[in-house]
Amino acid sequence: MYKINENYLKLPGSYLFSMIGKKVNEYSKAHPEQEIIRLGIGDVTQPLAPVVIEALHKAVDEMGKVETFHGYAPELGYEFLRQAIVENDYKKRGVNIEVNEIFVSDGAKSDSGNIGDIFDIDNKIAVCDPVYPVYVDSNAMSGRTGSYDSETEKWSEVIYMPCTEETGFAPELPKEEPDIIYLCFPNNPTGSTINKTELQKWVDYALKVGAVIIYDAAYEAYISEEDIPHSIFECEGAKACAIELRSFSKNAGFTGTRLGFTVIPKELKCNGVSLHSLWARRHGTKFNGVPYIVQRAGEAVYSEEGKKQTKEQIAYYMNNAKVIREGLKKAGYSVSGGINAPYIWLKTPNNMTSWQFFDYLLENANVVGTPGSGFGPSGEGYFRLTSFGSYENTVKAMERIQKL
Numbered sequence: 237m238y239k240i241n242e243n244y245l246k247l248p249g250s251y252l253f254s255m256i257g258k259k260v261n262e263y264s265k266a267h268p269e270q271e272i273i274r275l276g277i278g279d280v281t282q283p284l285a286p287v288v289i290e291a292l293h294k295a296v297d298e299m300g301k302v303e304t305f306h307g308y309a310p311e312l313g314y315e316f317l318r319q320a321i322v323e324n325d326y327k328k329r330g331v332n333i334e335v336n337e338i339f340v341s342d343g344a345k346s347d348s349g350n351i352g353d354i355f356d357i358d359n360k361i362a363v364c365d366p367v368y369p370v371y372v373d374s375n376a377m378s379g380r381t382g383s384y385d386s387e388t389e390k391w392s393e394v395i396y397m398p399c400t401e402e403t404g405f406a407p408e409l410p411k412e413e414p415d416i417i418y419l420c421f422p423n424n425p426t427g428s429t430i431n432k433t434e435l436q437k438w439v440d441y442a443l444k445v446g447a448v449i450i451y452d453a454a455y456e457a458y459i460s461e462e463d464i465p466h467s468i469f470e471c472e473g474a475k476a477c478a479i480e481l482r483s484f485s486k487n488a489g490f491t492g493t494r495l496g497f498t499v500i501p502k503e504l505k506c507n508g509v510s511l512h513s514l515w516a517r518r519h520g521t522k523f524n525g526v527p528y529i530v531q532r533a534g535e536a537v538y539s540e541e542g543k544k545q546t547k548e549q550i551a552y553y554m555n556n557a558k559v560i561r562e563g564l565k566k567a568g569y570s571v572s573g574g575i576n577a578p579y580i581w582l583k584t585p586n587n588m589t590s591w592q593f594f595d596y597l598l599e600n601a602n603v604v605g606t607p608g609s610g611f612g613p614s615g616e617g618y619f620r621l622t623s624f625g626s627y628e629n630t631v632k633a634m635e636r637i638q639k640l
């Protein structure tokens with residue numbers, strides 16, 4: 237008789253987005269005349285840049301001719317893309333990463349969920365609270381998180397690092413020593429960032445206690461301020477303690493096209509064993525590469541035109557972020573984020589819970605956002621709005637909120 241992986245049964249239901257969907261559906265059924273504005277989405281809405289479309293078309297045509305057809309991609313990804321990544325994302329920022337330290341993948345969600353494969357079950361993870369749920373859930377699936385307490389909404393074997401108003405929405409070094417530390421900056425959901433000096437403290441800490449940092453930099457393209465690091469490898473010593481995850485989803489609108497990469501420096505070693513070789517083995521065994529046409533599309537993002545066009549898309553979203561940030565401030569809200577990230581994190585007024593504020597906003601302004609409590613217990617009392625909507629709707633939403 238076979239057995240299932242019972243760790244899956246310990247997972248709490250993915251309540252957040254189904255609950256939002258249910259509430260919005262019920263409301264719009266009862267009030268069909270009301271126009272609802274959705275600022276809860278964590279997905280881009282602008283179409284792919286023209287140069288990306290051009291590269292896709294060209295690559296598709298190549299696939300149709302025997303001379304230029306491409307089968308399985310090289311295990312770590314095509315050299316043309318990895319070279320463009322090394323040049324543009326690292327060398328231009330003064331960071332020396334080798335082409336062979338880049339693993340092209342189908343996105344940062346898969347990579348952040350899969351990276352646990354190369355670590356023993358007996359490792360203690362530390363996560364920010366609130367957090368992008370994939371880090372915790374994927375560790376729970378492999379049995380690394382102990383048992384779930386629905387009262388506290390916490391796993392017994394996870395170190396939670398609260399990121400609230402009191403901590404400036406950044407984590408503090410944990411009291412209990414973790415083995416694996418997940419960091420995501422600019423942050424989803426809070427939109428916060430930390431500067432280079434602060435990130436250096438995490439690198440120093442990881443080196444001191446012998447921990448590895450999984451650094452999710454999916455939103456690095458949204459950074460607008462000078463002293464915010466785009467890569468953890470800008471910090472001294474990071475190559476000996478960190479893995480970086482990157483994605484084309486938010487920086488070039490590839491959420492539906494699928495492309496990302498992981499950087500594992502060769503000098504990252506655990507008792508003399510290179511993590512790079514373990515991930516190479518895992519990648520080669522369980523993954524058969526990203527389509528040639530998508531890797532060509534990714535290469536186009538790094539062309540001069542590509543950089544210009546994707547920069548415009550990000551500027552569009554960041555202008556929305558500014559509209560939300562300023563609009564909420566004018567309406568008297570306490571807000572953070574929205575400067576180096578497409579997310580605005582606000583404190584719910586009058587001590588409302590996150591869900592009470594969700595209902596209030598839906599019913600009185602017909603605006604949909606995301607309750608902060610859905611990202612972890614320390615998200616209670618907060619609310620996330622995203623700048624991925626249209627400019628017109630974003631402005632309209634703020635006008636409605638200001639009238640409340």
Ligand SMILES: *Cc1c(COP(=O)(O)O)cnc(C)c1O
Pocket residue numbers: 278342343344345346368420424452454482483484485486490491495496
């Ligand atoms: C959107 C997002 C990603 C990107 O995931 P992809 O699989 O590359 O689309 C990664 N991390 C965080 C925190 C995100 O919000």
